[in-house]
Amino acid sequence: MKESLPVRRPVLNAGFVVLEEVMGDDEVIVRSARVSTGSSGNPEKDRKLLQYLMQHDHATPFESVVFRFHIKCPFFVARQWFRHRIASYNEYSLRYRQAIDDYYVPEGVLSEEEMAEYRRVMEESLKYYRLVIERSRDLATIPQRRRVREVVRGVLGSAFYTEFFWTINFRSLMNFLRLRLDPGAQWEIRQYAESIREMVRAFVPWGMEAFELQVKGSLASDPEAT
Ligand SMILES: Cc1cc2nc3c(=O)[nH]c(=O)nc-3n(C[C@H](O)[C@H](O)[C@H](O)COP(=O)(O)OP(=O)(O)OC[C@H]3O[C@@H](n4cnc5c(N)ncnc54)[C@H](O)[C@@H]3O)c2cc1C
DSSP states (O other): OOOOSOEEEEETTTEEEEEEEEEOOHHHHHHHHTTTTOOOSOHHHHHHHHHHHHHTTOOGGGGGOEEEEEEEEEHHHHHHHTTOOSSEEEEOOTTTSOOOOOBOOOOSSSOHHHHHHHHHHHHHHHHHHHHHHHHHTTSSSHHHHHHHHHHHGGGSOTTBEEEEEEEEEHHHHHHHHHHHSSTTSOHHHHHHHHHHHHHHHTTOHHHHHHHHHHHHTOOOOOTTOO
16 A cells, blocks of 8 residues: 655654655556556556566656655765756755754764764854854845855855755666665665665555566566566
């Protein structure tokens, strides 16, 4: 049974993924692939069709499913994320709004002493940022205050959190997952990719099955599938 939307999962110490909207499902992919004939009326055959499409890189039917997410992640994760060009992004603005106070706190990497220093640096930069923003409230015009926000955000390190909306079709999402679930990808972005994989599975179970079989290299040619 499909989960009702929105679906929210916490990620890292202060981040999240919210799946807000989904357009389409496995059946839409099948319908797009069989544009003239519609469903075969045989669910097992339709399920196999998705695997056939995946194996033969007949990828456009997967584009008919579109997901819209709300993401909160550290800037350094967003920087990697935004390299995925085949998607739409709308990010929280630090020109118009004050920065989000949360910063990423890694676990099990730095020593206790290093972590204490890490937190000190973060808190100091946040304190300075807030102080300058507070002072800027006395400036006469909105453009002057905005200009201060534009430049003072530079003191916040890439571990501070940002938020954005991400709209992406299923084909491009699979490309994202393929690259960002890989053990070679940075651990932090992998945590987001894993959450997204699990959220999406509920809406396109056959599609995700075909994707995972392909990643494992175990898609078998099935001439009956079409
Ligand atoms: C583990 C890892 C390490 C990385 N390290 C680095 C690094 O050190 N430096 C760095 O700069 N980047 C790095 N990247 C980013 C990587 O090079 C890609 O920019 C990123 O993964 C987005 O992939 P993509 O282009 O497939 O995705 P999208 O931009 O979403 O594109 C999806 C697909 O559309 C097609 N496409 C999109 N745009 C074009 C185009 N202009 N021309 C032709 N085809 C296009 C391609 O088929 C592409 O695969 C790394 C990525 C990973 C996963």
